[in-house]
Amino acid sequence: MEDIEVAxxxxxxxxxxxxxxxxxxxxRCVTHISTSPDKIHVRxxxxxxxxxxxxTAGLLTNAVVDERLRASIRRETGELHATLVKAALTGAxxxxxx
Amino acid sequence: xxxxxxPWDPARIxxxxxxxxxxxxxxxxxxxxxxxxxxxxxxxxxxxxxRHLIARxxxxxxxxxxxxxxxxxxxxLTAGPSLHIFVVSLRCHHTCSYCQVSRRPxxxxxxxxxxxxxxxxxxxxxEWPSRNLTVEFQGGEPLLHFDRVRSLTQAIVERNHSExxxxxxxxxxxxxxxxxxxxxxMREHQFALSTSLDGPEWLHNANxxxxxxxxxxxxxxxxxxxxxxxxxxxxxxxxTLTRRSLLAPDAxxxxxxxxxxxxxSLRPLSPYGFARATNLRTxxxxxxxxxxxxxxxxxxIGVNRSGYDLEETYGRMVMSQLLTxxxxxxxxxxxxxxxxxxxxxxxxxxxxxxxxxxxxxxxxGDDSFVMGHVGQPVNEWLDSPLMATLLDAGVAExxxxxxxxxFVPLCGADPIDHYARQGDTIGHRPTSDFCxxxxxxxxxxxxxxxxxxxxxxxxxxxxxxxxxxxxxEEMAA
Numbered sequence: 392m393e394d395i396e397v398a399x400x401x402x403x404x405x406x407x408x409x410x411x412x413x414x415x416x417x418x419r420c421v422t423h424i425s426t427s428p429d430k431i432h433v434r435x436x437x438x439x440x441x442x443x444x445x446x447t448a449g450l451l452t453n454a455v456v457d458e459r460l461r462a463s464i465r466r467e468t469g470e471l472h473a474t475l476v477k478a479a480l481t482g483a484x485x486x487x488x489x
Numbered sequence: 490x491x492x493x494x495x496p497w498d499p500a501r502i503x504x505x506x507x508x509x510x511x512x513x514x515x516x517x518x519x520x521x522x523x524x525x526x527x528x529x530x531x532x533x534x535x536x537x538x539x540r541h542l543i544a545r546x547x548x549x550x551x552x553x554x555x556x557x558x559x560x561x562x563x564x565x566l567t568a569g570p571s572l573h574i575f576v577v578s579l580r581c582h583h584t585c586s587y588c589q590v591s592r593r594p595x596x597x598x599x600x601x602x603x604x605x606x607x608x609x610x611x612x613x614x615x616e617w618p619s620r621n622l623t624v625e626f627q628g629g630e631p632l633l634h635f636d637r638v639r640s641l642t643q644a645i646v647e648r649n650h651s652e653x654x655x656x657x658x659x660x661x662x663x664x665x666x667x668x669x670x671x672x673x674x675m676r677e678h679q680f681a682l683s684t685s686l687d688g689p690e691w692l693h694n695a696n697x698x699x700x701x702x703x704x705x706x707x708x709x710x711x712x713x714x715x716x717x718x719x720x721x722x723x724x725x726x727x728x729t730l731t732r733r734s735l736l737a738p739d740a741x742x743x744x745x746x747x748x749x750x751x752x753x754s755l756r757p758l759s760p761y762g763f764a765r766a767t768n769l770r771t772x773x774x775x776x777x778x779x780x781x782x783x784x785x786x787x788x789x790i791g792v793n794r795s796g797y798d799l800e801e802t803y804g805r806m807v808m809s810q811l812l813t814x815x816x817x818x819x820x821x822x823x824x825x826x827x828x829x830x831x832x833x834x835x836x837x838x839x840x841x842x843x844x845x846x847x848x849x850x851x852x853x854g855d856d857s858f859v860m861g862h863v864g865q866p867v868n869e870w871l872d873s874p875l876m877a878t879l880l881d882a883g884v885a886e887x888x889x890x891x892x893x894x895x896f897v898p899l900c901g902a903d904p905i906d907h908y909a910r911q912g913d914t915i916g917h918r919p920t921s922d923f924c925x926x927x928x929x930x931x932x933x934x935x936x937x938x939x940x941x942x943x944x945x946x947x948x949x950x951x952x953x954x955x956x957x958x959x960x961x962e963e964m965a966a
Contacts, residue, residue, distance in 0.1 A: 418919035460523050479559040
């Protein structure tokens with residue numbers, strides 16, 4: 392399969408959502424990302440001549456949806472997460488001099 | 490909260506808490522959860538709350554259990570390295586094509602650990618804070634320099650009279666040419682013996698050539714003698730899987746049953762030492778290893794079903810990660826990395842490494858991961874630029890590709906492996922063999938857990954909780 396092009400609605404998804412999602416495909420694709428006023432465009436080109444699977448576009452779309460959800464979770468819980476980690480590890484013994 | 494679509498059913502989602510508790514949800518339920526559309530009356534809401542994935546009200550809900558779980562899972566941070574490897578010699582009588590330590594000829598004593606370095610290494614050992622220490626003697630073949638094994642053990646025992654640590658001695662050896670005197674000494678100090686058994690005779694001899702072509706016979710003889718002197722439980726064996734090995738998963742498992750082992754460790758080759766040089770002959774990709782593993786695991790489960798206890802050690806640790814919050818500190822399943830924080834290697838020439846893999850890289854001419862020298866205090870090693878580099882790349886929760894992964898509370902970081910394979914300590918997750926292996930193993934056991942029969946689920950649960958089980962026990966229950 393030749394290059395795959397997918398366009399995402401920029402009013403629904405952020406460039407970061409798309410970046411994070413396309414990173415997961417960099418084992419099999421060279422990724423090109425560009426924007427227009429209301430779209431984020433992704434072009435995936437095969438790596439080393441290995442054809443892309445027909446399901447790649449669908450998988451990428453799902454991955455972008457997933458990143459959108461992750462962003463939502465991060466916004467809501469990121470600060471609490473950091474606070475909890477700090478509280479949990481406060482008791483870790485510091486290295487002392489011999 | 491992190492999540493991952495199940496590869497075998499993308500409409501279902503694995504959701505994990507920051508401390509590693511988890512559940513599998515339907516996609517629409519998960520989406521409703523994230524969008525705050527789940528009713529507090531729903532069973533799914535209660536389930537998520539019980540697993541600390543959500544809190545009804547952060548001002549009223551207690552987060553203490555979540556903190557406790559997280560602290561428990563990271564408990565290995567508080568104690569410092571517990572595994573200390575002493576390389577007493579590089580001499581060895583084998584010529585394994587995949588040797589990762591670049592062995593030396595049997596008569597070449599220039600590659601033995603000397604008196605001064607040995608004494609300094611013992612001093613360094615007791616600078617670390619861990620109350621529980623595993624002292625492992627490695628080589629080459631450590632039996633070829635047993636005088637050093639003896640003197641180090643005696644020095645450590647003597648020093649421990651004032652230190653009062655709990656110390657387990659282990660020797661990683663072919664067990665060839667064991668003498669009664671060596672066994673008596675090991676019995677006195679309650680040594681554990683760790684050897685290599687790659688499979689049936691044809692495979693073991695092909696993987697581990699000796700001039701006499703009798704490595705298998707000598708290994709079995711050593712196992713038998715070790716068991717007689719130290720007890721069955723004191724002798725364990727590991728496989729090293731070459732490309733040839735991947736053709737024989739059933740035969741390898743059957744060999745371990747035949748030799749009376751109750752634990753088998755199926756580990757893929759690493760890209761170090763002679764293994765890198767012979768990669769075209771002996772190497773394979775991670776997908777090939779994972780396919781092999783599925784077949785071998787089927788065989789192992791079948792063996793257990795027939796009434797014989799046999800666990801796969803990495804599978805046991807994965808199940809432990811999935812089913813409990815307890816930290817076992819295994820280097821591949823901990824973040825921050827175990828390199829320098831979980832293990833230390835004292836080499837024959839006095840150089841010190843944060844892991845065995847770092848030593849192997851040095852044997853290939855790459856000194857990037859030399860932590861220091863036994864003549865320096867431990868503080869200097871920990872303050873070194875190397876440790877800063879390892880920690881920069883060794884916290885999985887902060888790495889691209891790992892930070893959002895559902896497995897990150899259960900998984901680990903391996904900067905040295907990524908450096909060896911990809912030339913970069915952080916690495917590129919989509920093409921990472923380490924990541925592929927880890928996710929492959931977690932997926933394997935999650936799917937087995939979901940799809941397995943009552944017996945299989947019980948078996949995997951017992952692996953994770955470390956209780957023995959056989960079909961006979963199940964039928965009697």
